[in-house]
Amino acid sequence: MDTQAYREIAWNGIWKQNCGIVQILGLCPILAISTNIVNAVSLGLATILVMAMANLVIAALRNFIPYEIRIPVFILIIAALVTVVDLAFNAYLHELYLVLGIFIPLIVTNCIVLARVEAFAAKNEPGGSTVDGIAMGIGLTLVLAVLGAMREVVGSGTLLSGIDMLIPGAQPIVLFGADYPGFLIAILPPGAFIALGCLIAGRNWIEARKQARARANPPAPSAPADAPAEPA
Amino acid sequence: MNNSPFVRKAASVQSVMLQVLLALLPGIAAYVWFFGPGILVQLALASAAALAGEAAMLAIRGKPKALFLTDLSAIVTAWLIALSFPPIVPWWLTVTGTLLAVVVIKQLYGGLGQNPFNPAMGAFCLMIVAYPALMSQWPAAGQLDFATQLQLIFGGVREVDAITGATPLDALRTALRSAASPDSELHGLRAAQLMDGPAFGWLGGKGGEWVALGYLVGGLWLIQRRIITWHIPVAFCGALFASALVLWGLRPEGFASPLFHLASGGAMLGAFFILTDPVSGATTARGKLLFAAGAGVLTWVIRSFGAYPDGVAFATLLMNILVPLIDMKTQAPVFGHKKD
Amino acid sequence: MSEPTALGLSARTGGVMVAFTIVFTALMAFTYGATKDQIDASAAEEKMKLISEVLPPASYDNLLLDDYAALGPTRELGLDNGGRVYRARQAGQPAALILETTAPDGYSGRIDLIVAVRADGSVSGVRAVTQRETPGLGDYIDPKKDKDKKAPWITQFTGLEAARLPQCKVKKDGGDIAYHTGATISARAVTNAVARAARYAADNQNRLFAAPSGSTL
Numbered sequence: 058m059d060t061q062a063y064r065e066i067a068w069n070g071i072w073k074q075n076c077g078i079v080q081i082l083g084l085c086p087i088l089a090i091s092t093n094i095v096n097a098v099s100l101g102l103a104t105i106l107v108m109a110m111a112n113l114v115i116a117a118l119r120n121f122i123p124y125e126i127r128i129p130v131f132i133l134i135i136a137a138l139v140t141v142v143d144l145a146f147n148a149y150l151h152e153l154y155l156v157l158g159i160f161i162p163l164i165v166t167n168c169i170v171l172a173r174v175e176a177f178a179a180k181n182e183p184g185g186s187t188v189d190g191i192a193m194g195i196g197l198t199l200v201l202a203v204l205g206a207m208r209e210v211v212g213s214g215t216l217l218s219g220i221d222m223l224i225p226g227a228q229p230i231v232l233f234g235a236d237y238p239g240f241l242i243a244i245l246p247p248g249a250f251i252a253l254g255c256l257i258a259g260r261n262w263i264e265a266r267k268q269a270r271a272r273a274n275p276p277a278p279s280a281p282a283d284a285p286a287e288p289a
Numbered sequence: 290m291n292n293s294p295f296v297r298k299a300a301s302v303q304s305v306m307l308q309v310l311l312a313l314l315p316g317i318a319a320y321v322w323f324f325g326p327g328i329l330v331q332l333a334l335a336s337a338a339a340l341a342g343e344a345a346m347l348a349i350r351g352k353p354k355a356l357f358l359t360d361l362s363a364i365v366t367a368w369l370i371a372l373s374f375p376p377i378v379p380w381w382l383t384v385t386g387t388l389l390a391v392v393v394i395k396q397l398y399g400g401l402g403q404n405p406f407n408p409a410m411g412a413f414c415l416m417i418v419a420y421p422a423l424m425s426q427w428p429a430a431g432q433l434d435f436a437t438q439l440q441l442i443f444g445g446v447r448e449v450d451a452i453t454g455a456t457p458l459d460a461l462r463t464a465l466r467s468a469a470s471p472d473s474e475l476h477g478l479r480a481a482q483l484m485d486g487p488a489f490g491w492l493g494g495k496g497g498e499w500v501a502l503g504y505l506v507g508g509l510w511l512i513q514r515r516i517i518t519w520h521i522p523v524a525f526c527g528a529l530f531a532s533a534l535v536l537w538g539l540r541p542e543g544f545a546s547p548l549f550h551l552a553s554g555g556a557m558l559g560a561f562f563i564l565t566d567p568v569s570g571a572t573t574a575r576g577k578l579l580f581a582a583g584a585g586v587l588t589w590v591i592r593s594f595g596a597y598p599d600g601v602a603f604a605t606l607l608m609n610i611l612v613p614l615i616d617m618k619t620q621a622p623v624f625g626h627k628k629d
Numbered sequence: 630m631s632e633p634t635a636l637g638l639s640a641r642t643g644g645v646m647v648a649f650t651i652v653f654t655a656l657m658a659f660t661y662g663a664t665k666d667q668i669d670a671s672a673a674e675e676k677m678k679l680i681s682e683v684l685p686p687a688s689y690d691n692l693l694l695d696d697y698a699a700l701g702p703t704r705e706l707g708l709d710n711g712g713r714v715y716r717a718r719q720a721g722q723p724a725a726l727i728l729e730t731t732a733p734d735g736y737s738g739r740i741d742l743i744v745a746v747r748a749d750g751s752v753s754g755v756r757a758v759t760q761r762e763t764p765g766l767g768d769y770i771d772p773k774k775d776k777d778k779k780a781p782w783i784t785q786f787t788g789l790e791a792a793r794l795p796q797c798k799v800k801k802d803g804g805d806i807a808y809h810t811g812a813t814i815s816a817r818a819v820t821n822a823v824a825r826a827a828r829y830a831a832d833n834q835n836r837l838f839a840a841p842s843g844s845t846l
Contacts, residue, residue: 122649126642130649137653141660148664151671239776241765242419421766426810596737596763 063188070192076169077200078257083167086160087201088249092212095219097205099153100160101198103142105191107164110138112178112190119179131174132165139165152222169193200256207252212243302401305516306361312511313368313562316503323430323496324376327438331371331383334442338387339367346396362401366390369409369563373555373602374416375427377441382423386412406609407569413602425459425598430496457497458554459598461545501557508561520577521570522560526551528585536593550589555601559588563601569609576612576619584608680715680727683745683754689717689724698840705829707731707739707822714837723748723838726830729758732822736814737761740770744823746830750791755783755823760815767815782809782816786823791831797824 076082086104091097114134115122122130143161146154154161164170173193178186209215214237218229242248320328343363347354370387390412398404417424433441511517533547550556555563564570564581571580584604591600633641673694677686680693697715702708712729725747732740740760745753757771768774772781785806789797798804799817808816830837840846 121645123642123645125638126646129646133646133649133653137657140657144660144664144668148667148671151668151675155675235778238420239765240419241421242415245418245764247415247418419765421763422809422812425766425812596766 062185066185066189067192067195070189070194071196071199074193075196075200075260076172076193077197078253078260080169080172081257082172083169083197084253086163086167087197087204088246088253090157090160091201091204091208091249091252092244093209093215093218094202094205095217095223096153096156097201098198099150099223100157101194101201103146103157103161104164104167104170104197105194106142107135107138108170108173108190108194109187110190111135111170111174112186113183114138115174116178116181116183116186122179127179128171128175131171131179135170135174136165150222153219156219156222169197203256204249204252207255208243208248211240212248213237213239302360302362306365308511308514308516309365309562310361310368312507312516313372313504315506316372316500316558319496319499319503320372320376323499324428325431325433325438326435327433327442328371328376330439330442331374331376331378332368334380334383335367335371335387336364338384339363339391342388342391343396346392346400350396350400352400357401360401363391363395366395366408369558370412372558373409373413375424377426377428377433377438378420378423380442382416382420386416389415402568404568405612407563407566407605410563410602410605410609414606417597417602421597457495458545458592461549462593465543465545497554498552501552504557504561508557511561511565517561517565518574518577520574521565521581524578524581525560525564525585525588526556528582529556529589530585532586532589544593550592554592554599556588559584559601559605563605564608569605569612571612571615571619573616573619576615579615579619580608580612583611679743679756679758680745682756683743684717684725684727685753688747688753689719691716691718693717693727696842698837698842699845701845703829705825707733707825716838717745718838723834725753726834726837728826728830730822730826732818734814734821735760735762735818736767736812737763740815740818740822742819742822742826744786744826744830746827748834750794750827750831752786752789752794752797752823752827754788755786755819757783757819762815763812766809767812769809769812770815770819782807783819789823789827791827794824794827797827 070076074080077087086100090100111131111134115131118134139162142164143154146157146161173190177189181189206216209218210232214231214233216230216232217227220227220229243252317328317332340358340363344354344358347357367387367390370390371383374383374386390408394406394408394411395401395404398406428438508517508522512519512522529550530547533545533550537544537546545553560581564584571577584601584607587604587607588600591597591603595603597603676694693715696718697713699711699713700706700708701711703711706712706728707730709731712731714729715727716723717725717727725745727743727745730742730744732742738761740762741758742755743758744755747753760768760771762768762770764774769776769782772783775781775783786797793805796805797820799806799808799813799820801808801813802817804820806816806820808820836846
């Protein structure tokens, strides 16, 4: 695979096929955990880890997995990898583990992981598959981070609260002073839906504008040769 | 999809909205009489915020401002917000709620005639979830003078825990729940005995029941003027009464009486002024009955078992979601009805 | 290539499945073994951190987590399935009891608490361990959710003397404990649970301290 192909895969995962705001997959963790940036990004990183490992392992082993039982084998591998990540979080990031709770084990059931394994890793070589897993994971993490930031800023007027769970001694940023009454709904589940709706609308708006601009002045090299000639 | 029949001509919208505002006056008069003129400040705040938000959104969307600003629909939304919020919430809460109603719930969905949710109730739900403590502090009738009210609305510090209480609805539910616990001193008391306190009147909350009567009078006038039909108020009150009657009849020590439900909280405001919103409510006659009855049952369920003080707002929004389905399912007979 | 028979196919896929299962179970087992000590240490540290919020570490010198008695279902503490009592001792003398207790009558169900009661009968501190009270309304019983960061509501119980325990009721019920308007139930549930736990600790103090470590009462 050349650089162009890798770039294509990465762009696909981060923007074109973004699993959070285009494919709308894996909503359960996205909505439940994005109450602040630290939680959101932590779960995103755990998901990247699992997706990269799952894609790598399955792409490497794809010739040994009989077609008939590929789904149970995929699930077995994903579940084992998630268990490893879960135990590692429990041991070394215990506070964060308590916050993320059930959502780390639930990565197993996150359809994105199985979808990428089935759609990509089972048919491609390990290098590209790992890039795909990482890119898809980064796409999800970006959505989580933006959602987390929106909800945290609006809901509690801070950024990066709980950062000391990752970097001991680090302090969160207080944006609107200690008297900010907070906008609790942003942190509660309805806020997650409203914020995600805004993100999806924002992405659609950008795409629509891009298309409108492309229509207005079509790029020269791709101008169709068989188009009716304009009168000079 | 049905659009409301009122959006054809701006002039008719304006006259309908004006009559709705007039119909609210008896309730507002009772409100001022029992709870003080603080509510007038809130009405003014909400109206100003609604007009400002509407004007800004119309400018952004490139719509004719004069036409839509004078149709009074924003003012109706603003008044319903002010009347459903506690009268002593801080000014920024009223303004934020009104702006959310007009900008997000009404204009972002396409403006008058397009919003799937009732703007006032949408704002109420957003604000009660966001600020449950501030949205649960209701003064009792005659408890606060105008100066204190102004200070609570515009002053920064709120030391109101001592001087305000929950709504009579919430207070009774709280009392009923502790009466059910064997450890409580209230154990075994019935709703009628629990309602012996100073916050309660004959039927509902003291003063609040008169405000509800004011809304009822205004609402009946609207029916007489043919601004609204009888379907929604009757179905809503009937369903609320019936569902409350069943469990109250079975276990009077555990539930509030049906009349208490009708006279308390936002029941009357909801029945005549909120659920009857032609944009977010059902449009066919059978649809209206179904829509309002559903809202009545849900109101009782949320009031009796939910975590927030009143259920009218949540019930309205839940039924708003079902309106397209209700309209679709009740459409067929309309052909026959149209001729008569 | 001849078509594989059904039996052959089953045997082959079954074999592959078993092989994968063994390999990946081994991976999980290895990780479990490698992280177990660290996980136990993290869990103990977490528990000690919680306990240090209700009882200053300077007021005892024994290994607290190893010095406990298990309780069966105890109505006074609201424990339907039992719980633990940790015994803090200073130079071998009883210092404080740390009780797991539950308020069964929260607004949205049970509220699990830990209550530290000193040997003189005073309450050293209280924390909510798990609670589901209405966000922004009743959840101020958890100091992490309390808007008042300087003096969270639950610190009213810190250092509550034994003589004042009869007044350990919310003000609405005629006691000393303040609460937030519109959210009396949460405060009342916690307050009553604390009063019951303190009374239980006082009534059973000798028995609880005397029980051998790790025993079930």
